[in-house]
Amino acid sequence: xxxxxxxxxxxxxxxxxxxxxxxxxxxxxxxxxxxxxxxxxxxxxxxxxxxxxxxxxxxxxxxxxxxxxxxxxxxxxxxxxxxxxxxxxxxxxxxxxxxxxxxxxxxxxxxxxxxxxxxxxxxxxxxxxxxxxxxxxxxxxxxxxxxxxxxxxxxxxxxxxxxxxxxxxxxxxxxxxxxxxxxxxxxxxxxxxxxxxxxxxxxxxxxxxxxxxxxxxxxxxxxxxxxxxxxxxxxxxxxxxxxxxxxxxxxxxxxxxxxxxxxxxxxxxxxxxxxxxxxxxxxxxxxxxxxxxxxxxxxxxxxxxxxxxxxxxxxxxxxxxxxxxxxxxxxxxxxxxxxxxxxxxxxxxxxxxxxxxxxxxxxxxxxxxxxxxxxxxxxxxxxxxxxxxxxxxxxxxxxxxxxxxxxxxxxxxxxxxxxxxxxxxxxxxxxxxxxxxxxxxxxxxxxxxxxxxxxxxxxxxxx
Numbered sequence: 001x002x003x004x005x006x007x008x009x010x011x012x013x014x015x016x017x018x019x020x021x022x023x024x025x026x027x028x029x030x031x032x033x034x035x036x037x038x039x040x041x042x043x044x045x046x047x048x049x050x051x052x053x054x055x056x057x058x059x060x061x062x063x064x065x066x067x068x069x070x071x072x073x074x075x076x077x078x079x080x081x082x083x084x085x086x087x088x089x090x091x092x093x094x095x096x097x098x099x100x101x102x103x104x105x106x107x108x109x110x111x112x113x114x115x116x117x118x119x120x121x122x123x124x125x126x127x128x129x130x131x132x133x134x135x136x137x138x139x140x141x142x143x144x145x146x147x148x149x150x151x152x153x154x155x156x157x158x159x160x161x162x163x164x165x166x167x168x169x170x171x172x173x174x175x176x177x178x179x180x181x182x183x184x185x186x187x188x189x190x191x192x193x194x195x196x197x198x199x200x201x202x203x204x205x206x207x208x209x210x211x212x213x214x215x216x217x218x219x220x221x222x223x224x225x226x227x228x229x230x231x232x233x234x235x236x237x238x239x240x241x242x243x244x245x246x247x248x249x250x251x252x253x254x255x256x257x258x259x260x261x262x263x264x265x266x267x268x269x270x271x272x273x274x275x276x277x278x279x280x281x282x283x284x285x286x287x288x289x290x291x292x293x294x295x296x297x298x299x300x301x302x303x304x305x306x307x308x309x310x311x312x313x314x315x316x317x318x319x320x321x322x323x324x325x326x327x328x329x330x331x332x333x334x335x336x337x338x339x340x341x342x343x344x345x346x347x348x349x350x351x352x353x354x355x356x357x358x359x360x361x362x363x364x365x366x367x368x369x370x371x372x373x374x375x376x377x378x379x380x381x382x383x384x385x386x387x388x389x390x391x392x393x394x395x396x397x398x399x400x401x402x403x404x405x406x407x408x409x410x411x412x413x414x415x416x417x418x419x420x421x422x423x424x425x426x427x428x429x430x431x432x433x434x435x436x437x438x439x440x441x442x443x444x445x446x447x448x449x450x451x452x453x454x455x456x457x458x459x460x461x462x463x
Contacts, residue, residue, distance in 0.1 A: 002158055004105055006093040011153045011169070015044065015146065016237055019250075020175050021168050022048035023233050027138055028252045029108045030236075031401065033148060034244035034261070041246035043102045045402070047143035047165065053253075054083060054107070055133040059118075075118050076135055080107075081361050087139070089405045102145050104156055106404035109137035109251065110258060110414065111368060113393035119365050120379055128392045130421050136253040137403070144169075177233050182460040183226040189390060190218040195446075196439040198388050205384055206435050213311045214375035214384060217430030218446055219391050222457065224423045231460070232257040232420055238459040239418075243341050243452030247412035249400055258395055260417035261452055263340055264347075266370045266399045267363060269409040272354045274320055274363055278312045278372040279413075280432055281305030281346025284448040285339075299344050300337050306346070308432045309335060313348045315371035315378060322366045324352035342451045360409040364399070370413045373397035375432065395419050396428040418453050427453050 011018060015032070022028045025048035033041035053064040056076035063070040063083060072079055084107065095104055112134045114124050142157025142165050155162040190198075195218055202214050224231070236250045236259045243261045251258040265277040281302065283295040299305055313331055321329050333349035354363065374397075375381030385393075396419070401411035418427045429449040431442045 001088045001090045003090050003092050004157055007155045009153050019046050021171055022046055025049050026254060030250040032248040033246050034240040034248040042149045044146040045103050045143050047140045050138035051141045052139035054137040056135045057133050077118055077361055087405055103402045103404055104406055106402055107137040107139050108402050110395055110398055110400040111135050112395045112398040113369055116369050116382060122382055124392055125386055126389055126392045132256055132394050177230040178228055180228050182231055184222055184224045187221045192443050195443050199433055199439045199442060202433045211375050211381050214381045214433050215373050215430050216433050217389060217428045219426055219428045222425040234460055235259055235456050238456035242455040255421055257420045262412040262415050263345055264413040266411040266413045269360050274352045274354055276316050276350045277347055278316055279345045279347050280309040280312050280372055282445050283344045285342055296344055299346055304436060306335055308434055309346050309348055311376050312371050315376045316350050319367040320352045323358045323363050324354055328353035343448055360403055360407055369397055416452055
């Protein structure tokens, strides 16, 4: 049994200056609620130097425990559960402090889209480029908690883990991100004409009764001709400036960086209550007040977007129903419009009470991949996606966040996210295709959704 403690500390640094002290380590993370909306986005978390790193590619699993590396073959979910349950934690603080449903230890990382193949009888035939882990989870013996509501900072972890973080935080070296010139190119892997042809194929499937909604994505590649060790940090800083969200995240997983500004909650579990907040329905923001208001009300009253949203709400209700007490699945909010810097989004909220013996991984497997990123019916939609899209989705449209030892969990949907590996990177955007979709509008929606990342990259040579 390992003892874990909670200790408040005073921080003189800004959040980004604090994270800068952790950033250069080989593994680090920052789960940042860069928009404080309510209790659900009250906390942010960061740390570096995990004690265990779990990665999986297809059925091959690697568990790096620093002093030794273990390799297995099998279902990654099963090995992940075994690793989680092997960690026996004795909390030496009140874990039920009112108003503090925070992350108290566990794993930080992502489930990539192709983890679907370990849940359903599916495969992936699209080009696997770049060749990234299907999942990466980092187990830390200590992390920092930031309470945005009360402006308080805490260390949570073992004595050794807290002391390690204190040493990093108290380092008075003037760590300043370099601001050297960066050179890069962005290329679009799908032409507008080809994307519109793909939409036509989706509509044929809809007419044949195969699906009634399908999320079709396109990819942008980023090639850096010149970059430096702080480039990823600067992109993250720029992204949360131009496109703040309640689920901003930076994951540094060895040579892979995941830089996200997702507005969408996939799953949250606290006190055996589950919540999902699927997004379907998007309009661009405008600098002109009257045009901006027009877009807001157009989305609010759009019958097409409401129909798309309801389709995914029904899918999520069905997924959660498999792991929830009978009659407990409720749609608590329908057709809310949330405002972000570049787009308006239509969001609904589904809540449920989990079955007594249901674990957080049971919930993930019941609901993964996020229904808003597939379409419905889900399995047939995923088969068609694999036939149409040129590249493996990788991390995109998977889930990212934390999974706690105590059964808690908070995962976002991996959208508005840039993946970088060395000099190469990519990001993807997509939209829901239904029978009455207009191909021009769907293509433009993908371009609108890409603007946050594009602007963050453009700022590299201006900041």
